[in-house]
Amino acid sequence: MPEKSHRHVTCENCLSRQNSLFKSFCDEDVEGLDSKKSCSYYKKNQPLFLEGSTPRGVFCLNSGKVKIFARGEEGKEQIIHLSAGGEIVGFRAMFSGEPYKVSATTLEECNICFISKSDFLDMVDTNVTLRNGIMKELSTELADRATFITNMAQKSVRERLAFSLILLQDVYKDEMINLTREDLANFVGTATETLIRLLKDFKEEKLIQTHARKIEILSKEGLLKVSGA
Amino acid sequence: MPEKSHRHVTCENCLSRQNSLFKSFCDEDVEGLDSKKSCSYYKKNQPLFLEGSTPRGVFCLNSGKVKIFARGEEGKEQIIHLSAGGEIVGFRAMFSGEPYKVSATTLEECNICFISKSDFLDMVDTNVTLRNGIMKELSTELADRATFITNMAQKSVRERLAFSLILLQDVYKDEMINLTREDLANFVGTATETLIRLLKDFKEEKLIQTHARKIEILSKEGLLKVSGA
DNA sequence: CGAGCGATTGAAAAGACTCAACCACCGTGG
DNA sequence: CCACGGTGGTTGAGTCTTTTCAATCGCTCG
Numbered sequence: 001m002p003e004k005s006h007r008h009v010t011c012e013n014c015l016s017r018q019n020s021l022f023k024s025f026c027d028e029d030v031e032g033l034d035s036k037k038s039c040s041y042y043k044k045n046q047p048l049f050l051e052g053s054t055p056r057g058v059f060c061l062n063s064g065k066v067k068i069f070a071r072g073e074e075g076k077e078q079i080i081h082l083s084a085g086g087e088i089v090g091f092r093a094m095f096s097g098e099p100y101k102v103s104a105t106t107l108e109e110c111n112i113c114f115i116s117k118s119d120f121l122d123m124v125d126t127n128v129t130l131r132n133g134i135m136k137e138l139s140t141e142l143a144d145r146a147t148f149i150t151n152m153a154q155k156s157v158r159e160r161l162a163f164s165l166i167l168l169q170d171v172y173k174d175e176m177i178n179l180t181r182e183d184l185a186n187f188v189g190t191a192t193e194t195l196i197r198l199l200k201d202f203k204e205e206k207l208i209q210t211h212a213r214k215i216e217i218l219s220k221e222g223l224l225k226v227s228g229a
Numbered sequence: 230m231p232e233k234s235h236r237h238v239t240c241e242n243c244l245s246r247q248n249s250l251f252k253s254f255c256d257e258d259v260e261g262l263d264s265k266k267s268c269s270y271y272k273k274n275q276p277l278f279l280e281g282s283t284p285r286g287v288f289c290l291n292s293g294k295v296k297i298f299a300r301g302e303e304g305k306e307q308i309i310h311l312s313a314g315g316e317i318v319g320f321r322a323m324f325s326g327e328p329y330k331v332s333a334t335t336l337e338e339c340n341i342c343f344i345s346k347s348d349f350l351d352m353v354d355t356n357v358t359l360r361n362g363i364m365k366e367l368s369t370e371l372a373d374r375a376t377f378i379t380n381m382a383q384k385s386v387r388e389r390l391a392f393s394l395i396l397l398q399d400v401y402k403d404e405m406i407n408l409t410r411e412d413l414a415n416f417v418g419t420a421t422e423t424l425i426r427l428l429k430d431f432k433e434e435k436l437i438q439t440h441a442r443k444i445e446i447l448s449k450e451g452l453l454k455v456s457g458a
Numbered sequence: 459c460g461a462g463c464g465a466t467t468g469a470a471a472a473g474a475c476t477c478a479a480c481c482a483c484c485g486t487g488g
Numbered sequence: 489c490c491a492c493g494g495t496g497g498t499t500g501a502g503t504c505t506t507t508t509c510a511a512t513c514g515c516t517c518g
Contacts, residue, residue, distance in 0.1 A: 070375050072383035073457045080375045092371050095364040101372035135324040138367040142321050143330035145374040146299050146309045152381040153418030154301035157506070181465060189382030191507055196466060213465085228302045386474070410497060420475055425498060442497085
């Protein structure tokens with residue numbers, strides 16, 4: 001379970017809120033939000049929620065990154081999405097009326113706020129802008145996943161890796177991509193060994209450089225070309 | 230473009246409405262719906278909309294089946310979803326504010342009603358039940374696609390085919406699955422030749438039987454076992 | 459210092475794809 | 489009525505990608 005927050009964040013000052021679904025909140029709404037949320041500190045590799053459990057609310061990422069994944073038959077993880085600061089995690093489950101179909105786990109130390117299901121649904125009911133933002137978000141993600149499925153079905157592992165690195169760079173912004181080889185493989189949808197061999201190829205082709213586990217992209221254009229996109 | 234309807238359907242009597250998002254409509258709402266919709270007959274293989282074009286409204290399937298697909302780099306189709314009677318097609322694009330990311334084409338003769346974007350959005354704004362139904366639908370599909378991605382990434386083609394046949398049987402209800410081998414391959418995410426070979430294997434294993442192109446499932450349990458689900 | 463995890467490499471096997479050819483069926487036009 | 493062309497279905501052979509299994513290495517942590 002999450003430990004006590006080592007730094008309390010107020011929604012008003014929350015930098016991550018600027019690029020979240022709450023960005024359009026007026027001062028009054030922000031105050032209400034602030035009074036309802038609880039703020040927690042998460043260590044690396046702590047779960048926010050697990051597949052099969054009952055959704056109780058949403059998680060608002062202040063800092064840190066979280067992986068969203070499903071498990072296949074043999075328990076192998078398939079990473080569906082990586083969330084970074086400002087994203088609200090787990091809101092789909094607020095509407096489905098079903099247990100979580102995916103799990104969420106921190107990849108780094110995180111500060112994450114929690115808003116209960118009833119508080120969240122109240123906000124959605126009363127705040128049209130929030131609601132429209134959510135419907136838009138749901139629709140956009142649905143389209144993204146159609147593309148994801150198509151890539152998975154039609155692209156080679158090499159192409160998918162190139163494309164994934166580009167996507168991940170967007171998540172990591174100005175930092176370097178920093179994932180275990182296994183997580184990266186589970187995002188690309190391949191075996192860890194295959195992933196490592198392809199990373200080596202990319203290094204030899206001067207597309208990337210590795211610093212221990214961190215990956216630096218040297219040629220986004222080159223990767224785009226490889227990805228066939 | 231669609232031809233004139235050969236059979237005008239009123240929403241009130243529409244059997245498909247019973248299992249659609251409009252099922253909870255009161256008489257008054259149904260009347261409003263009926264006055265706004267236009268009804269069209271579609272021949273086999275006619276497009277409802279194409280990837281990249283601008284969404285103008287939603288399509289309500291009275292009868293017939295429609296495939297929703299994306300195209301990969303080399304133009305190969307990836308079928309994301311098959312819609313049957315009662316389903317509303319294309320409503321995600323009403324909220325995303327972007328051009329279609331997928332295409333939709335009839336697989337058989339269809340009777341399909343059209344509701345303009347503004348009329349549809351008006352209904353969503355004013356009808357809470359409809360809105361909640363839509364949010365639930367969006368959330369459920371998002372979860373379904375996470376499973377789809379996981380299957381695509383981790384299962385063999387043989388496993389995916391077994392699983393796909395079970396899914397398709399639900400779409401085709403008491404009828405036999407009736408798709409071109411190519412469409413089936415594009416749903417499973419494989420090459421047509423591979424698909425045909427696997428169908429042959431399944432026939433030899435007494436899991437299915439084919440009647441020309443139609444596929445009859447002899448052992449759902451057997452397929453489930455093969456699918457590893 | 460030893461255990462253990464994550465990263466890496468090698469070799470062999472399996473799965474799937476591509477290419478090429480052929481067949482079967484169907485509707486058309488001569 | 490029949491030859492023709494086209495589409496969809498099927499089969500075979502060869503190739504390539506990717507996986508699997510096994511082993512090694514480096515590093516951190518207790």
